[in-house]
Amino acid sequence: MKRRNAVFPANRRALYEAHGYSAAIASSGLLFVSGHVGSRSDGSPEPDFAEQVRLAFSNLETTLVAAGCSFDDIVDVMTFHTDPENQIETVMAAKSRIFSKPPYPNWTAVGVNWLAGFDFEIKVIAQTPDW
Template sequence: MTQREPVFPAGRHALYDRHRYSAAIRSGDLLFVSGQVGSQDDGSPEPDFERQVQLAFDNLVAVLAAAGATLDDIVDLTTFHTNPEAQFETVMAVKDKVFGAPPYPNWTAVGVNWLAGFDFEVKVIARIPATT
């Protein structure tokens, strides 16, 4: 049986400890990344929405890196939005900068009414590359 191995990026433990969850779980060659938000250093939401989205993706990159993966290893991307219609253009602009060019991961966007004070969250499943 494959064991769950928690993964944490350096210096990003305020929210994980406060809400009692792992940044990601490695299981075999798969990485299941918990929802990443655009938090400031103290764990509070970044007030500027575009910056909050960028910080969420920056935090995602840090978690992937802690497991030896990159954005190119993402298989499944899910984003959560508190006001999808009003936020979509901003999210797309940031997402386009983050992912650049095809091939893109598959993507599901979900409208929600609560994200613990945040307005955007991103979670992924990635395949961790084999090391030689």
């Protein structure tokens, strides 16, 4: 059995370790990324929804880069939304900027009623370089 390799973005390892999980795990050629939210550097939620979505993608990118990956390596996306009907336009605009040409990754969007003070969360699976 192959070993799990934990991946942490620069300057955020303590935040993950304090909560007992990894930002991502690389295993068998894939990167399984935990949900990323639009948190500020101190971990607090960004109140503006569009900026929260932008920060979530930015925080995700930091973890991808730490694993030697990029948005182009993503094969599966799952997003969580506290008010999908009113948020989807903003999310789709961000999605279109990040994934601007085919082939697009798989995508599943889920409406939820709680995200610990956040309104948007994104988790992904990406292909990895050789570990």
